[in-house]
Amino acid sequence: MAPIDIPSFADKQLKLLAAELSAELEETALLTATHAPSTLARAGLAVLNLSVSAQRTGLGGKSLIELSLDPAIAGTETQLPEHGLRVGDIVGVSEQPKGAEKKKERQDMEKKQIQGVVVKVLREIIVVALDKDEVDIPGGKLWLMNQTMTKLLKMPESEHSTLMRVLFGQSSAVSVQPRDMAGELEWLDPSLNDSQKEAIKFALATPEVALIHGPPGTGKTHTLIELIRQCLKKGLRLLVCGPSNISVDNIVERLSPHKVPMVRLGHPARLLPGVLNHSLDILTRTSDAAALVKDIRNEMDAKQASIRKTRNGRERKAIYGEIKELRKEYRQREAACVSSLVRESKVVLATLHGAGGFHLKSQEFDIVIVDEASQALEAQCWVPLLTSGASKLILAGDHLQLPPTIKSSNSKSTKQNPKTGPDGSNLETTLFDRMLELYGDDIKRMLTIQYRMHEKINAFPSAALYESKLMAAESVKARLLKDLPYDVEETEDTNEPVVFWDTQGGEFHEKTDDDDEPKSKSSLLGESKSNELEAAIVKKHVQSLVDAGVKAEDIAVVTPYNGQLAVLSQLLKEKFVGIELGSIDGFQGREKEAVVVSLVRSNAEHEVGFLAEKRRLNVAMTRPKRHLCVVGDSETVGRGSKFLKSWMEFLEENADLRYPDLDDILHDE
Numbered sequence: 001m002a003p004i005d006i007p008s009f010a011d012k013q014l015k016l017l018a019a020e021l022s023a024e025l026e027e028t029a030l031l032t033a034t035h036a037p038s039t040l041a042r043a044g045l046a047v048l049n050l051s052v053s054a055q056r057t058g059l060g061g062k063s064l065i066e067l068s069l070d071p072a073i074a075g076t077e078t079q080l081p082e083h084g085l086r087v088g089d090i091v092g093v094s095e096q097p098k099g100a101e102k103k104k105e106r107q108d109m110e111k112k113q114i115q116g117v118v119v120k121v122l123r124e125i126i127v128v129a130l131d132k133d134e135v136d137i138p139g140g141k142l143w144l145m146n147q148t149m150t151k152l153l154k155m156p157e158s159e160h161s162t163l164m165r166v167l168f169g170q171s172s173a174v175s176v177q178p179r180d181m182a183g184e185l186e187w188l189d190p191s192l193n194d195s196q197k198e199a200i201k202f203a204l205a206t207p208e209v210a211l212i213h214g215p216p217g218t219g220k221t222h223t224l225i226e227l228i229r230q231c232l233k234k235g236l237r238l239l240v241c242g243p244s245n246i247s248v249d250n251i252v253e254r255l256s257p258h259k260v261p262m263v264r265l266g267h268p269a270r271l272l273p274g275v276l277n278h279s280l281d282i283l284t285r286t287s288d289a290a291a292l293v294k295d296i297r298n299e300m301d302a303k304q305a306s307i308r309k310t311r312n313g314r315e316r317k318a319i320y321g322e323i324k325e326l327r328k329e330y331r332q333r334e335a336a337c338v339s340s341l342v343r344e345s346k347v348v349l350a351t352l353h354g355a356g357g358f359h360l361k362s363q364e365f366d367i368v369i370v371d372e373a374s375q376a377l378e379a380q381c382w383v384p385l386l387t388s389g390a391s392k393l394i395l396a397g398d399h400l401q402l403p404p405t406i407k408s409s410n411s412k413s414t415k416q417n418p419k420t421g422p423d424g425s426n427l428e429t430t431l432f433d434r435m436l437e438l439y440g441d442d443i444k445r446m447l448t449i450q451y452r453m454h455e456k457i458n459a460f461p462s463a464a465l466y467e468s469k470l471m472a473a474e475s476v477k478a479r480l481l482k483d484l485p486y487d488v489e490e491t492e493d494t495n496e497p498v499v500f501w502d503t504q505g506g507e508f509h510e511k512t513d514d515d516d517e518p519k520s521k522s523s524l525l526g527e528s529k530s531n532e533l534e535a536a537i538v539k540k541h542v543q544s545l546v547d548a549g550v551k552a553e554d555i556a557v558v559t560p561y562n563g564q565l566a567v568l569s570q571l572l573k574e575k576f577v578g579i580e581l582g583s584i585d586g587f588q589g590r591e592k593e594a595v596v597v598s599l600v601r602s603n604a605e606h607e608v609g610f611l612a613e614k615r616r617l618n619v620a621m622t623r624p625k626r627h628l629c630v631v632g633d634s635e636t637v638g639r640g641s642k643f644l645k646s647w648m649e650f651l652e653e654n655a656d657l658r659y660p661d662l663d664d665i666l667h668d669e
């Protein structure tokens, strides 16, 4: 594989990120007048809907602009949404395209972007010092974008670390030899399985970059906990990140019983209550070092009180002076307290964008670990990589499940426009994907025992996607609904791990939601499809599970189409209180005892749309523990792709097959 040029990679990513933002804005502008959370905003890479609330000249004659939420959009809400921008971040500010703007106009706006550095971040404002003195500040609604990629673009070659060069294929990754992994490790967790142990040994032995490939339910986090503890035994310092707060908190919670010296960065209001005692903000107030800070606070309060008692103007002025000095000291001590807490922590945990914070400035780490790496945009992963100075990266994820959602069509890998390779010209390509494309399977180890699914549910994904290496653990391989720890009757459903309701025959036809609606609106909802008769079969199946005693909260129904979700909600939500209904994409990372998948597509043209994405199907079929029920038209679906054809064949041979009777269904309705 040819080495990748870093500046041109960063440049392509920057253009794609800008296009992605435009695409999202276009969509939200048409759907609603107010702003909706977007992928980039959620990823901490952008803040939308801002306006300039003040402008002044700062040190060195630089223009400073103060940005806050545009009141025309935000109404009474003044607090900025979570954004991850920190003092020192390079940002671009530009006019926010309106949905109606033509592509050319939008591109012109992007060109007019002005660059600057964040100098102040408060709850309600962000102040940016502009790079150039005389610039036209754009009018109207603005957006601001984190420019980690700009940093990468502008970084001189002499500053590129060995790890960076390896990540771009400019130096090759040193491959790990069996002898490097030969020594016996003393395992801290006796329950680890062999593939987990192998992955840990591999990650420890790898000099630069290692991938831990964790298919559904295989204990990625379980493995990372042992890996972190083993690294600590070797005296290494770690920066551990994930794309979401919950992914990071999950690790903090599981490390906590092991008394690891760690600190979690991030606003306490966004952390799980169970991890608060590791939050940097909280520790700054409660630790021993905090006592010194508190003493000064008390002294300041006492002085403040004495002012009220003093009538003499000169004395008052003197006390004010003293308070000012004390305040300075207070700030210094607080900063020292924070920095010593961080310095003493062998493990620092933060979201990917949170890792860009000033707390980590001049902090050195040996290794960056990213959990759920195949759900993160590559631009996000570069935040901890650029701040940490680490020489090694460990990514844990599963590239065979869904990547982060991308809206801009010029970045999406579609059938007509297949993946364009690892050169940065596709936002959907994650760092995890790119490493696999660059170095192949030698760079990863796969976890092969899953602790979720019955072996019959496991069989197809294992064979079709995981080279038949994925096995069900002894403890789960034969679990059925009838064995649930509460009273469930033995029926043909509760005794069966995989059921397929095949609607072939053309009677259960799909409906396109724009059949009776204006096209533009429905295409925004993802050209949504629904299938009411199929939904009726779902209802019948759920009813029979519930009649057998399965609790509604142990059942989930998932579908790829929002249109079908709306139909299912109407039919099931009130009748089966506690049942979970969701899109397949939204259910990634979750599990349920029983899962019903409604495939929707049934048409004479054999069009399957969204279903052609095998990573989506993989997510759908790997959510259940004890019972998977698929409802769909094998004639339509089976002709969608090779993968779909083999899935339909598998179901026909292995599932408990059911053919619905239309009269029956209509009668039940």
Ligand SMILES: Nc1ncnc2c1ncn2[C@@H]1O[C@H](COP(=O)(O)OP(=O)(O)OP(=O)(O)O)[C@@H](O)[C@H]1O
Pocket (backbone or CB within 6 Å): 191, 192, 193, 196, 214, 215, 216, 217, 218, 219, 220, 221, 222, 223, 451, 589
């Ligand atoms: N070696 C093991 N022995 C027994 N149980 C295990 C082992 N490894 C993982 N598990 C169990 O498997 C389940 C999934 O593990 P964990 O939560 O660590 O995985 P995850 O990576 O977060 O999940 P997923 O891979 O599905 O995203 C947990 O209930 C965990 O206790």
